[in-house]
Amino acid sequence: MTKVNGELRQWEGTIMIRLGCVILSIASGLAAKAVAADFDPAKLEQIVSSSAEKYVEAFQERDSKKLAALFTEAAVYIDGDGAVFHGREAIQAEYEAYFESASKGELKLELTVIRPIADNVIIEEGVSEFLPEDDGPVSLTRYAATHVQQKDGEWLIAGVRELAPAEMTNHERLKALQWLIGSWNEEVPGRVITTEWTWSADGSYLIARFSMMTEDGTGRAGTHRVGWDAQRKQFRSWVFDAEGSFAEGTWADRDGGWEITLAATLASGESATGVLRYERDGEDAMIVSQLRRVAGGESVPDTETRVV
Template sequence: MFRTHSVLFFVSLAACQTIIAADSDDKKLQASIAESAKKYETLYAARDAHGLAGLFTVEAELIDSTGTIFHGRESIEAEYKSTFANEPEGKISIELVSIRPVAVGLVVEDGVVTFTPSEKKAGPVERTRYTATHVKQADGTWLLASVRELEQDRATPHERLQAMAWLIGEWHEEVDGTSIATKWNWSKDHNFLVSEFTVVESREKKWHGSNRLGWDAERKQFRSWIFDSSGGFGEGFWNEDDGGGWSVNLSAIDADGVRSSSKIQYTSDGANAIRVTQQDRVRAGISLPGSSHRIVRQPPTPAGASTK
């Protein structure tokens, strides 16, 4: 919950160099703040909750967007520990909106912090607006007295789809004598992932189709639309599984008007392969047995080689 907050504090400290320049020309003080900022970087990289809590005043507070208050260093330290234990690692960037001295020894900072998970499948990019209050101490240093999370800015569809970018590339699968070649890539506007697939059955019957995957802002989950060259179509709703894989609940209607549905699970099977498991298969009201097979990522075509 406060993984974004925990990063914004570094920028808050770095920004204090500007604050001190207005308050004093003492280069030693500027160096002291710069040293504090470097210390924060080190503590955060080490995931040192105790050290990070020490950057706050004893009676400091953190307030999240729901109004939950973490009051005092001990509570703040506990929240850091929870963050490091439960949230993915990642990198941050800060857009500093304003720094406003509001009284002697008191400064308010507004900004936006962007958190990007280290692993794309760990979740979407998150942006959060915040306000932080700094208090100057008797020894000339600055500590955080209050940090309030205002709201999360909406992530763009492209940013959310980073969690599904593992699909990008060319894939091949063989299932009961049927060969399927699929190529995923970004749409031109980068707001969808799109694929083209070709299916060859028994080396004779050949058909093709397309798949478009996007973010459903109403349902707050990924949604896909499938169309094949025979006139059939389908749609699916995606969910991330506890083990880190993905599953899609798919429903479709073929060109003859026959309805089918299934749950398809995708799990990693090595660096360049995916295990696909189909469950709850139903066609025309009749239950069908499940199945499992492997999809293999194809290596890039060598430069200058023919693609025919």
């Protein structure tokens, strides 16, 4: 298996590890840079993602009381028609009325912006997607929510405003990953990898140009493009290196991190697969895990690296 292992080491250096230098874990997906001194991006993501998970869980259970409990006593909810529901009781009553008449279905929340405006106030923006169990149309609604920390430390929703329903552009969806833009450097045993991320000219993709230099002076380079797949409703990656290897992957938000399932064809013609997992670690670093890798039918041990 010497040939396979050699190709695998090259693949790890230019595709798997390269991706590991640059891809976000967004709690759930996503976050803007923190401007409040007391919060780093990972903490902000945890707060808002936890609230979103509780909201979706209560909504799926059609539990209006549990939903209302996520709001402050004096919260304000403004729906897409401009109707205002003031206070927790009014919000609960509105949910009860909605569940009595609305079809059952699946709710998904896609967080696009998480922005602190004070030490105890966070603004969340996103898109809600409702897929009815029957054959009714899918509903997409933009929204903005304000989270306020209570005296006991709990975070509750102080306000929600539904905005005009609209499909997000690819650029708007990719804003969840725009923290990637800039230079990244990674030093791992035997090699140094540098990556520069930019927007594509039309703003529909994020593009990385990466290079690797080994300790014996050997260099390799390649590109990595990330876009939105409107059919699959998920991010996709396309990676190419100068030696002829290439990989394609799909993204999934799991357990507070992003996992990218990759399938590669090496320059030798061998196939390789693997999963990359990214969890953000503070404002300027992330934890990169390489999981379930197989090349030429041979398993490769998992790894975990902190990248800055």
